[in-house]
Amino acid sequence: MAITMAQALNTALHDAMEADDKVVMFGEDVGTLGGVFRITDKLQERFGEKRCFDTPLAESGIVGTAIGMAMYGYKPVVEMQFDGFTYPAFEQIVSHLAKMPNRSRGTVQLPVVVRIPYGGGIGAVEHHSESPEAFFSHVAGLKIVSPGTPSDGYSLLRRAIDSPDPVIFFEPKRRYWLKEDAELPVTTEPFGTAVVRRQGTTATLLAYGPMVRTALDTAKAAEEEGWDLEVVDLRTLNPFDAKTVVASVAKTGHAVVIHEAQVFAGFGAEVAAQITERAFYDLEAPVLRVGGFDVPYPAAKLEEFFLPDTDRILDAVERSLSF
Amino acid sequence: MAAAPLTPDPATLLPSLEPVQLLDNQGVLHEVDGYPLDLKDEDFRNLYRFMVLARRVDKQGINLQRQGQLGVYASLLGQEAAQVGGAYALDEQDWVFPSYREMGAALVRGVDPGKILQLFRGTWLSDHDPHATHFGLLSIPIATQALHAVGFAMGAKLDGKDLVVMSYFGDGATSEGDAHEAMNFAAVYDAPCVFYVQNNQYAISVPLSKQTKAPTIAHKAVGYGMPGYRCDGNDVLASYAVAKQAVERARAGEGPSLIEAITYRMEAHTTADDPTRYRTAEELAEWNARDPIARFETFLTKEGLLDDAFRAQIDDEAKAYAARMREEIYDAPHGDPLELFEHVYVEPPASYDEQRALLRRELEAQ
Ligand SMILES: Cc1ncc(C[n+]2csc(CCOP(=O)(O)OP(=O)(O)O)c2C)c(N)n1
Ligand SMILES: [Mg+2]
Numbered sequence: 026m027a028i029t030m031a032q033a034l035n036t037a038l039h040d041a042m043e044a045d046d047k048v049v050m051f052g053e054d055v056g057t058l059g060g061v062f063r064i065t066d067k068l069q070e071r072f073g074e075k076r077c078f079d080t081p082l083a084e085s086g087i088v089g090t091a092i093g094m095a096m097y098g099y100k101p102v103v104e105m106q107f108d109g110f111t112y113p114a115f116e117q118i119v120s121h122l123a124k125m126p127n128r129s130r131g132t133v134q135l136p137v138v139v140r141i142p143y144g145g146g147i148g149a150v151e152h153h154s155e156s157p158e159a160f161f162s163h164v165a166g167l168k169i170v171s172p173g174t175p176s177d178g179y180s181l182l183r184r185a186i187d188s189p190d191p192v193i194f195f196e197p198k199r200r201y202w203l204k205e206d207a208e209l210p211v212t213t214e215p216f217g218t219a220v221v222r223r224q225g226t227t228a229t230l231l232a233y234g235p236m237v238r239t240a241l242d243t244a245k246a247a248e249e250e251g252w253d254l255e256v257v258d259l260r261t262l263n264p265f266d267a268k269t270v271v272a273s274v275a276k277t278g279h280a281v282v283i284h285e286a287q288v289f290a291g292f293g294a295e296v297a298a299q300i301t302e303r304a305f306y307d308l309e310a311p312v313l314r315v316g317g318f319d320v321p322y323p324a325a326k327l328e329e330f331f332l333p334d335t336d337r338i339l340d341a342v343e344r345s346l347s348f
Numbered sequence: 349m350a351a352a353p354l355t356p357d358p359a360t361l362l363p364s365l366e367p368v369q370l371l372d373n374q375g376v377l378h379e380v381d382g383y384p385l386d387l388k389d390e391d392f393r394n395l396y397r398f399m400v401l402a403r404r405v406d407k408q409g410i411n412l413q414r415q416g417q418l419g420v421y422a423s424l425l426g427q428e429a430a431q432v433g434g435a436y437a438l439d440e441q442d443w444v445f446p447s448y449r450e451m452g453a454a455l456v457r458g459v460d461p462g463k464i465l466q467l468f469r470g471t472w473l474s475d476h477d478p479h480a481t482h483f484g485l486l487s488i489p490i491a492t493q494a495l496h497a498v499g500f501a502m503g504a505k506l507d508g509k510d511l512v513v514m515s516y517f518g519d520g521a522t523s524e525g526d527a528h529e530a531m532n533f534a535a536v537y538d539a540p541c542v543f544y545v546q547n548n549q550y551a552i553s554v555p556l557s558k559q560t561k562a563p564t565i566a567h568k569a570v571g572y573g574m575p576g577y578r579c580d581g582n583d584v585l586a587s588y589a590v591a592k593q594a595v596e597r598a599r600a601g602e603g604p605s606l607i608e609a610i611t612y613r614m615e616a617h618t619t620a621d622d623p624t625r626y627r628t629a630e631e632l633a634e635w636n637a638r639d640p641i642a643r644f645e646t647f648l649t650k651e652g653l654l655d656d657a658f659r660a661q662i663d664d665e666a667k668a669y670a671a672r673m674r675e676e677i678y679d680a681p682h683g684d685p686l687e688l689f690e691h692v693y694v695e696p697p698a699s700y701d702e703q704r705a706l707l708r709r710e711l712e713a714q
Contacts, residue, residue, distance in 0.1 A: 049506070075506055081536055086495060086529035093445075093499020096478070097507070101499075113525070120489045121496070128473035129485055131691035166692050189694035217697065264697035 026208060031201040033175035034064050036209050037182035038102065042072050045100065048186060050077040052087055052104030052140075061106060062142055062201055084114040088139060092121050095135045102186055108143040109152030115160070122191045123166030138185045138192045143171075144235045144285050145332055146199035148325040155322050156286035158234075161193045162262045162295065168216060169262040171195040173237025175205040177260060180213040188216070197235035217264035221273060225255030228279035228342050231270060231296055233259040236283045236333065243335040243342075252342065262292055270296070271304045278309035279345040283333055288316040310348030313341045356573055363566035363576040367610050370585040373638055375646030383589040392653050395436060395584050397662050399428040399641050402452035404666035405461045408673050409451065409468070413619040417677050418468040422449045426582070426614035427546055429640030431516075432456055433587025434544045434609065437595045438514060445484040445497035445515045449546075453516060457483040461669065462676035472683050491521040494530035494543065501539035501598075512598045514542045514591070520551020522568065523559050534604035535572040541604040542594045546581060548613035553626040569606035581609030582640040612638075685711060 028036075042048045050065055056079040059066035069077040080087050084105060091101035105111040111118075118139065125133050145154030162169050168190050172178040178196070185192040214220065222237060223244050232240040237258045244254035257273050259266065274280045280300050282293035297312035315333045323331045370385065371377055387395075406424050413421040424431060431452030435444060444453055454464055459481045466475040467486055474485045487493035497515035504511040521527050522545060534541040545565050549556055562568050569576030575597075579590040587609050594605035612635040616623045648654035689696065689704050 081529070081532055083529040083532065085526055086498075086533050089492065089495025089526060089529065090499030090502060090533055093496040093501070094503040094506075095499075096484075096496065097500045097503025099503050099506070116489060116526075117492060117495065121487075121492060124473075125485065126694075127692045129478065129691070130472060130474070132477040132479060133485070134694065168693075216695070264695075265699070267698070 026206065027204045028175050028207055028209065029201065030172070030175045030178045030197070030203050031062060031064060033178040033207070033209065034182055034196060035066055037179045038065060038068060039071065040210060041102070041183055041186040042068065042076060046076075047098065048076070048100045048102060049094065050102045050104075051080050051091075053082055053106045054079060055104050060104060062198065064140070064142075064196070065104065084110055085117050088114040088117040088122060088137075091137045091139075092117065092125065092135055095137050096133055100136045100186060102138040102140065105139060105141045107153045108141055108155040108157055111141055111157060114139070118161065118167070118193070119164050123164045126190070127166060134189055135191050136189050138188075138194050140194045140196060142198040142201075143195045144197050144199055145322060145328050146235065148328070150325065151322065154328065156284065156317070158195055158262060158284075159286060159290065159292045162292055166191065167263065168192045169195070170216065170260070171197065171234035171262065172260065173197065173200070173222075173232070173234055173258045175203065176207045176211045177213050177258075179209055179211055181216070181260065183210070184216060195234055199235050200238060203238060216261045217266050219257050219259045219266035219269040221255060221269065222258045223254065223256040225253040226277060227252040227254055228281060228345055229255045229257055229273045229277045230281050230283060230338065231257045231259060232283045233262065235285060239334065240283055240338065243338045246335050247339060247342065250339070252346075254342065259296075265295075265299065267299050267303055270300060271307075274300050274304045275307040278307060279342070280308070280312045281315055281338060281341045281345060282312060283315045283338060285317055285332055287319045288314045289319045291316055310345040313345050315341045358570050361570045361573070361575045363564060363569070363578045363608070367578040367580045368586045368590050369580040369583050370589060371583045371643055371647055373643060375643045375650065377585070377647060383586070383593065385585060385589060386592070387588070389653055391436075392648060392651070393658065395432060395588065396644055396648055396654065397665070398432040398436070398452065398456050399584060399644065400662050401666050401669060402428045402432060402455055403641060404670055405451055405455065405673065408670040409465060410615070410619060412465065412674070412677050413468070417679075418465060418619075419470050420618050420620050421468050422618045423613070423615035424449050424452050426612045426635065426640070427548055428452050429584035429644070430546045430581035430587050430609040430611045433584040434514065434516070434591040434607070436588050437591035438512060441482070441510065442512045442514065442595070443482045443484065443497070443500060445493040445500070445513065446486055447490070447493060447517050447521070448486045448488050449518070450486075450516050454483055457481050459483045462673045465673060465677050466680070469677055469680060470682065471680055491517050491524035491527040491530070493517070494521075494527050495533070498530045498534045498539050498541055501534065501541040502537050505537070505540055510599060512540045512542065512595050514544050514595070516544050516546065518551060519545060519547040519549065519556050519565060520554065520559055521545070522565050531569070531572045531574070531604070531606060535574045538601065538603035540598035540601070542591065542598055543604065543606045544591065545606065545608045546611055547608050548611050550613060550617070550627070552617045552621065564608060566606060566608040572606070574603055575605045577605060577607045579607065579609050581611030582638045582643070584640060584644055611640075
């Protein structure tokens with residue numbers, strides 16, 4: 026059956042709430058409305074206002090109270106309405122959500138999931154298209170997840186809710202309507218397991234979240250050039266599956282990392298460093314990064330010039346191959 | 349057209365113009381309408397005992413810092429009544445979410461002060477079990493703990509548990525966004541929560557007048573739709589009675605309250621601070637004359653509740669506490685470096701194996 030990413034995520038939330046009555050959901054407009062992207066659609070209707078509720082408009086408040094509820098014994102799954110509005114919650118995420126289990130020597134556990142619809146490509150007004158994953162990947166104590174397919178959307182979100190550690194769950198909003206033939210429930214590999222989405226021999230494209238689809242489209246287009254590209258979907262940025270990444274690069278000798286976020290100090294820099302440290306002699310060219318330019322996320326009519334696309338990726342592959 | 353009545357009626361939320369005071373500066377007890385004292389002799393003695401212990405333990409903290417045993421220490425001197433009175437209004441099942449200055453409240457909750465000091469020694473980031481003591485981790489990022497308190501209270505309410513959460517923070521903290529968000533959330537959800545502000549007049553060097561234009565901190569409560577209370581924070585009986593009222597309100601399902609306990613930080617902000625740069629000796633002397641312990645002592649003596657035997661008993665207990673703190677802190681070794689990798693994740697990433705191995709090699713090479 027064809028399901029969308031949005032349906033997969035909604036079903037995952039539903040099934041998690043059904044499986045465990047400690048799972049509660051809250052955020053801005055997630056109750057009656059079902060979220061601005063409808064990812065929490067019908068959850069309040071099904072599970073009641075106590076377990077799925079609208080909060081005042083305050084992101085730090087949402088994450089801060091989620092921490093308190095988790096200390097009490099609940100498993101809060103909270104929504105940041107958009108990527109660019111996560112920043113008010115930054116202090117609670119960085120100073121408490123990530124650190125409290127460690128500070129408390131393990132006496133406090135915080136099984137909290139912070140869901141963030143992220144990324145551009147939907148023609149949105151400013152602050153609605155950002156990719157802030159690098160900020161959070163830099164924080165010890167958090168797990169960072171970003172699914173690229175509906176199946177992974179379902180399975181990784183279920184795993185995130187079951188995780189005893191706090192998870193920042195980045196949902197690729199431009200792929201909410203991406204379809205896949207799948208039956209729910211579906212179980213894919215655990216956190217820390219990247220997956221080879223397409224086998225290839227010429228070069229490796231490394232992507233996550235919204236760029237997985239773009240990487241696969243690029244690999245298809247590259248066939249015309251006679252290139253057989255391998256596509257690795259990282260799935261979780263932390264834990265990072267160095268093994269799968271290195272195995273792929275060992276095979277192809279060329280690596281191109283792709284994300285929407287600006288390249289400078291982006292997550293791609295970490296991937297490039299991991300490959301360089303672990304597979305230096307397998308490399309036939311430096312690891313190249315393809316991403317947004319090092320400028321603020323642009324106005325909607327200009328985003329197509331900012332975002333990495335097939336052309337920009339193929340250009341990088343060519344530079345790598347001719348190095 | 350007649351204006352519809354406002355709910356809640358703002359007039360019912362306003363704090364009293366004069367702070368509630370039951371014991372005046374001379375230690376004379378005055379009855380105040382609406383704040384009956386439900387304390388037995390044993391409770392009076394206990395309040396005194398906790399205040400004296402807090403002062404002794406606090407002095408030990410300062411001394412340990414001076415001896416180079418603690419990196420820094422934040423004194424509660426002058427705030428014993430506010431801290432002890434507030435926490436004493438809680439029942440066993442209730443919780444406290446403190447800032448970093450709440451040694452007095454910690455004592456009331458049965459937290460070992462030596463454990464609290466491990467943070468200031470730098471042994472570990474925290475060393476007591478919140479679930480065993482119902483006392484949250486010390487929280488240094490200002491006002492952030494108020495949200496944890498509200499979330500905890502929301503959880504308790506959702507779970508149908510009879511449990512009240514008291515969040516301590518300072519006058520400066522009331523300017524932070526998190527304090528605002530916490531009070532707003534608590535009010536919206538009728539969370540069983542008490543916001544207990546110790547207005548000790550300063551946020552490091554910045555006086556309250558530069559912190560807010562509000563008539564008083566307690567008046568801010570009205571904007572959230574919850575009652576505000578002001579009390580003489582150097583009067584342990586007023587601090588207790590006001591807190592008790594707020595706690596009972598929360599327990600009865602009537603929602604949160606905001607308490608402003610007016611007090612004064614007699615010591616520097618922390619041992620690293622020089623208060624002579626921002627406040628006068630006269631001001632200090634003025635507050636010294638309102639000492640919370642001296643006034644309660646006068647009262648207890650008059651009531652025949654404080655005899656030499658009881659004093660000696662507390663003195664012994666205080667000495668034993670201080671000795672134990674010295675024992676636990678003096679030359680306490682830092683923790684096991686390899687523990688750095690524990691407790692960060694329940695399910696740690698594979699990279700921890702490599703990094704742990706690196707640290708182990710470094711340790712072996714020493
Ligand atoms: C978010 C944040 N900003 C700044 C600081 C530095 N700081 C530590 S204590 C303090 C003053 C706090 O004053 P108040 O809330 O009145 O509490 P008090 O220290 O008087 O008990 C400041 C500015 C901090 N700890 N956290
Ligand atoms: Mg202060």
